[in-house]
Amino acid sequence: MFDTVCPTDLMPIRVGDKWTGMIIRCLEHAPRRFSELRVPLRGITAKVLTQSLRTMERDGLITRTVVTGPARQVHYELTPLGRSLLVPLNAMCAWAEEHWDALIDAREAGLSRTG
Amino acid sequence: MFDTVCPTDLMPIRVGDKWTGMIIRCLEHAPRRFSELRVPLRGITAKVLTQSLRTMERDGLITRTVVTGPARQVHYELTPLGRSLLVPLNAMCAWAEEHWDALIDAREAGLSRTG
DNA sequence: CAGTATCCTGCCTGATACTG
């Protein structure tokens, strides 16, 4: 049924790691620089952001462009493949918005039963 | 932008842990028993299956029903909330099918560049 | 500005053995 050929690791379906989904959103409308990404992603450390970015680049979801000039700049931009992830991502967000309350309620009820 | 009120932990959007998505699929058409779930989920241990099932129950995605009889049986079934997850889940699967090859290619290209 | 280098912790996942 679920072939072992389908390792969850390869599956960006869960939209990668903790930050991948948010990064895609941040790059949705325009390319961004490293520092620009750190703003909306409150709390992310440079190391973790770099890690996520590198993984996404390796997987062909984004491109990395170094702009040498007066001040160093690195631009990150969605590839067509990365952009295509917006579809399932939107589906996920739509679900979340629609069922968020039910989810919270269910969890609270569940917790009250088990501790 | 991404409020801290939105902890990834609460977000079954990434469809929970490693097995949650598959379990939902397994329960899509009918309720199943513990042992029935272990078959398609090749390799899952009793402990991990129990864990996933308990989490899903706590979150209101499935119900657990004990059938006392000649042989003990426990039925797991999707709740409406759990069933609603099939929509984004299908969106994710559709994306995966469509872009699987591109993904593999991109990753291979990415790996050949960085090692 | 855009990262690297180190160290550390918790969680996820699993193997193995045992129970009502």
Next chain:
DNA sequence: CAGTATCAGGCAGGATACTG
């Protein structure tokens, strides 16, 4: 059948300090 108990390994995620 449907779990529980215990132990162990690995990796993601993060804190902190430093660099070209």
